[in-house]
Amino acid sequence: MNVLVFGQTGQVATELALFDGVTCLGRADADLTDPGACEAVIAATDADAVINAAAYTAVDKAEENRDTAMIVNAMAPTAMAAAAAARGIPFVHISTDYVFDGSGSAPWQPDAPTGPLGVYGASKLGGEKGVAAAGGTYAILRTAWVFSAHGNNFVRTMRRLGAERDALTIVGDQIGGPTPARDIAAACMKIARALHADPSKSGTYHFSGAPDVSWADFAREIFAQSDLSVDVTDITTDQYPTPAKRPANSRLNCTTTTSAFGIERPDWRAGLAQVLADLTP
Ligand SMILES: NC(=O)C1=CN([C@@H]2O[C@H](COP(=O)(O)OP(=O)(O)OC[C@H]3O[C@@H](n4cnc5c(N)ncnc54)[C@H](OP(=O)(O)O)[C@@H]3O)[C@@H](O)[C@H]2O)C=CC1
Numbered sequence: 001m002n003v004l005v006f007g008q009t010g011q012v013a014t015e016l017a018l019f020d021g022v023t024c025l026g027r028a029d030a031d032l033t034d035p036g037a038c039e040a041v042i043a044a045t046d047a048d049a050v051i052n053a054a055a056y057t058a059v060d061k062a063e064e065n066r067d068t069a070m071i072v073n074a075m076a077p078t079a080m081a082a083a084a085a086a087r088g089i090p091f092v093h094i095s096t097d098y099v100f101d102g103s104g105s106a107p108w109q110p111d112a113p114t115g116p117l118g119v120y121g122a123s124k125l126g127g128e129k130g131v132a133a134a135g136g137t138y139a140i141l142r143t144a145w146v147f148s149a150h151g152n153n154f155v156r157t158m159r160r161l162g163a164e165r166d167a168l169t170i171v172g173d174q175i176g177g178p179t180p181a182r183d184i185a186a187a188c189m190k191i192a193r194a195l196h197a198d199p200s201k202s203g204t205y206h207f208s209g210a211p212d213v214s215w216a217d218f219a220r221e222i223f224a225q226s227d228l229s230v231d232v233t234d235i236t237t238d239q240y241p242t243p244a245k246r247p248a249n250s251r252l253n254c255t256t257t258t259s260a261f262g263i264e265r266p267d268w269r270a271g272l273a274q275v276l277a278d279l280t281p
């Protein structure tokens, strides 16, 4: 199957590029600040499916760059979904746990009420709504806390800070499932194939790594597996002020992803070991 991917340099796009039949589009091929250009690329493609792995992902910066975040994360995916619908090919769109308000402690079901706390989450929710309303075959795959050997992510941040300091304070009251980018790429490919065969599987799905942990415990595991001796102290969200609010409860219930596509939650600790091996020269 030939698959057109928006995104080239990002964590998930880099992993998607490793699959046969995938063509990745960078900014020079399709700039998401120009939704019409994204639409035109799909109108001209002979691909069997489209995956959108590009997004404005700078959570704090989005607070002051609302317009760009909205165009890239809401308007561009909406235009892509319309173009894919017009061509009759499935569209897989990646979204985020940050569409939820983080209340409670139960894992969020895909049809649970949304309530983004910041601009990034609101812009991603706008994209979800546009994709679902476009009338084509689609999957919205919400994931969380993505990490890989390249790009910006918590693992690389912790490795950098851990090399400089012997003690860190990390938020311990935000809980979620760290997710290896490699597993997200594999899930997107499997879902694209399944939708191609059976459009009735269209809908919103969840996919995150297991077990759920706090950022502080995620950091502890990163240091343990890296043989770095760093003392991690839990702090509360209030003690780590940021421009954008983050959800306290980012747990995602992924059962419908397993029942519809046979995709299980990956153990992120194994994914972390792979990523650290890739990072070590
Ligand atoms: N990172 C995370 O922790 C999480 C991510 N997600 C979602 O997963 C998906 C993939 O995220 P991830 O791989 O981490 O993303 P990255 O932040 O690693 O990469 C973002 C990608 O989007 C591209 N991009 C940004 N703006 C534009 C633009 N205007 N035109 C063209 N390309 C653009 C970037 O290209 P360039 O290098 O040119 O800027 C880059 O390739 C996104 O939908 C994200 O919202 C969901 C949950 C968690």
Ligand SMILES: Cc1cn([C@H]2C[C@H](O)[C@@H](COP(=O)(O)OP(=O)(O)O[C@H]3O[C@@H](C)C(=O)[C@@H](O)[C@H]3O)O2)c(=O)[nH]c1=O
Pocket (backbone or CB within 6 Å): 057, 058, 059, 096, 097, 098, 143, 144, 145, 146, 153, 154, 157, 168, 169, 170, 171, 174, 215, 240, 246
């Ligand atoms: C660096 C650092 C961060 N933190 C906290 C801040 C925050 O609550 C948490 C994670 O910080 P980050 O800024 O790396 O994570 P953040 O950019 O918020 O990550 C999010 O990115 C977007 C794209 C998503 O879609 C989400 O799923 C999620 O992965 O760790 C500390 O407590 N101490 C520290 O020293």
